[in-house]
Amino acid sequence: xxxxxxKELLLDALSKVSKAISTKNxxxxxxxxxxxxxxxxxxxxxxxxxxxxxxxxxxxNEEDFKIDTEGSIIIQGKYILDIVRKLPDExxxxxxxxxxxxLIYTENREFNxxxxxxxxxxxIGLEESKKKIxxxxxxxxxxxxxxxxxxxxxxxxxxLTGINFNIVGDVLECNSTDSYRLARKVIKLEKSSEENxxxxxxxxxxxxxxxxxxxxxxxxxxxxxxNKILFKTGNLKFExxxxxxxxxxxxxxLPEDSIMIIHTNLNDFYNVIDRVSILTxxxxxxxxxxxxxxxxxxxxSSSVEIGRVEEKMIVEKNNNxxxxxxxxxxxxxxxxxxxxxxxxxxxxxxxxKPILVKSIEDETLTQLVLPIRTY
Numbered sequence: 174x175x176x177x178x179x180k181e182l183l184l185d186a187l188s189k190v191s192k193a194i195s196t197k198n199x200x201x202x203x204x205x206x207x208x209x210x211x212x213x214x215x216x217x218x219x220x221x222x223x224x225x226x227x228x229x230x231x232x233x234n235e236e237d238f239k240i241d242t243e244g245s246i247i248i249q250g251k252y253i254l255d256i257v258r259k260l261p262d263e264x265x266x267x268x269x270x271x272x273x274x275x276l277i278y279t280e281n282r283e284f285n286x287x288x289x290x291x292x293x294x295x296x297i298g299l300e301e302s303k304k305k306i307x308x309x310x311x312x313x314x315x316x317x318x319x320x321x322x323x324x325x326x327x328x329x330x331x332x333l334t335g336i337n338f339n340i341v342g343d344v345l346e347c348n349s350t351d352s353y354r355l356a357r358k359v360i361k362l363e364k365s366s367e368e369n370x371x372x373x374x375x376x377x378x379x380x381x382x383x384x385x386x387x388x389x390x391x392x393x394x395x396x397x398x399x400n401k402i403l404f405k406t407g408n409l410k411f412e413x414x415x416x417x418x419x420x421x422x423x424x425x426x427l428p429e430d431s432i433m434i435i436h437t438n439l440n441d442f443y444n445v446i447d448r449v450s451i452l453t454x455x456x457x458x459x460x461x462x463x464x465x466x467x468x469x470x471x472x473x474s475s476s477v478e479i480g481r482v483e484e485k486m487i488v489e490k491n492n493n494x495x496x497x498x499x500x501x502x503x504x505x506x507x508x509x510x511x512x513x514x515x516x517x518x519x520x521x522x523x524x525x526k527p528i529l530v531k532s533i534e535d536e537t538l539t540q541l542v543l544p545i546r547t548y
Contacts, residue, residue: 174210174244174269178230179237180260186217186228187254189385189409194250195221202293205247208267209291210240218297219250224378225297226385229408244269247289253277256284299403299410302396304367306340310391310406314383316347316358319511319538324376325351332418335373340366348423349376354504355423355527355541356511370397373420378413385409426541428527431520433496435470436489439517439532443509445484449474450502452482460545461505464497465490474502496521499547500528508540 190206198204198221209216215238218227232238246269257265262279269275275286317336325333330352337348343365347358382404386393396403404411446461449472453459461474470488475481498521508530509517520529530540 174246175241176210177239177264177266180257180263180265182230182237183265184257186230187257189228190217190219190226191250191254192381192385193219193221193224193226202247202289204250205289206250206253207247207294209245210243220297223414225412227299227410245291247291247294248275248286252286299412301403306366306395307364307392308395310386310393312360313393317379317383319358320347320349320356321376321380322507323349323351323354323356332373332416332420335375335416336379337420338372338374340370342366350423353543355426357539359537372397373416374402374413375416382411426527428522431522433494433521434491435519436516439509439512439514441486443506445472445486446502446506449482449484452476452479453502458545459502460499460547461502462499465495496524498524499545500542501545504542508542511540512538
């Protein structure tokens with residue numbers, strides 16, 4: 174195997190696939206990146222058994238990428254990435270000699286690495302489904318940003334550590350909850366799905382995928398199987414396992430009625446909570462109390478050791494009802510951050526009932542925060 178390639182081309186591809194390398198893996202070969210050099214392309218693959226990433230560099234332009242000899246080998250991921258990143262040269266040569274010795278060189282520099290035989294690498298299929306679903310990259314990035322934060326970190330409830338994708342026809346409903354809050358995003362797909370799907374994708378995995386796709390609105394294909402999902406866009410394939418188990422029915426958490434709706438500027442409300450929560454401590458779950466007196470909303474917090482704070486703001490209300498309710502400042506601020514609107518509406522059902530956060534400027538998104546009893 175021998176080729177010459179523009180550094181930025183190789184670095185971009187290595188940066189993507191290296192997201193699938195785990196130093197904690199029990200199978201040493203999975204700390205490596207598989208290089209497969211064919212007639213007109215270089216295929217790079219990395220996997221940690223949880224996610225698999227593959228990208229292809231096409232040899233369309235000989236000035237950028239020149240192939241001399243085909244072949245394949247496994248190269249230690251950490252070292253090849255560090256070497257390529259730190260080389261100052263515009264072009265890099267890579268050659269395999271004596272079957273398992275790798276020579277990486279430029280005009281004034283030379284690195285020798287020990288490789289691993291391709292035969293030791295597990296078989297990775299990355300097969301595609303005939304019934305694929307299309308979604309724009311910008312839309313998927315937005316879904317993940319607006320929902321993933323609400324998923325659980327507790328491995329004792331594995332199904333809650335993921336985002337629930339529920340696809341029926343041309344409607345995609347995404348839910349994420351850790352039992353204390355809920356994020357829901359509902360969008361219309363450009364094309365109806367031939368089948369209905371109800372799957373749970375590990376939040377960490379789909380976050381990693383959204384980090385390596387472009388901001389441009391390019392089409393992403395979703396290929397869904399019983400225990401895995403494959404995302405494909407351009408020359409990139411990203412496969413993730415799915416979480417087994419039935420995701421809880423979150424629809425019954427969303428109250429249909431409300432005793433009061435408060436309309437307020439999003440940034441102002443966020444900043445008030447941010448200031449009021451300064452005097453809360455972690456062990457007290459950042460508890461902030463909200464109460465209304467006519468069109469005045471009062472937010473306050475107190476701590477025996479630290480002190481107390483109170484701040485008022487004028488808001489719009491739909492009736493003369495008043496309420497007093499406590500919640501986690503952290504959870505409310507994370508819910509508010511998911512909106513890119515100027516204003517939000519807070520729906521209150523009762524002092525011990527969930528608070529709904531919505532916006533008439535974006536009806537696809539709903540956030541729910543459970544109250545905290547303070548007595």
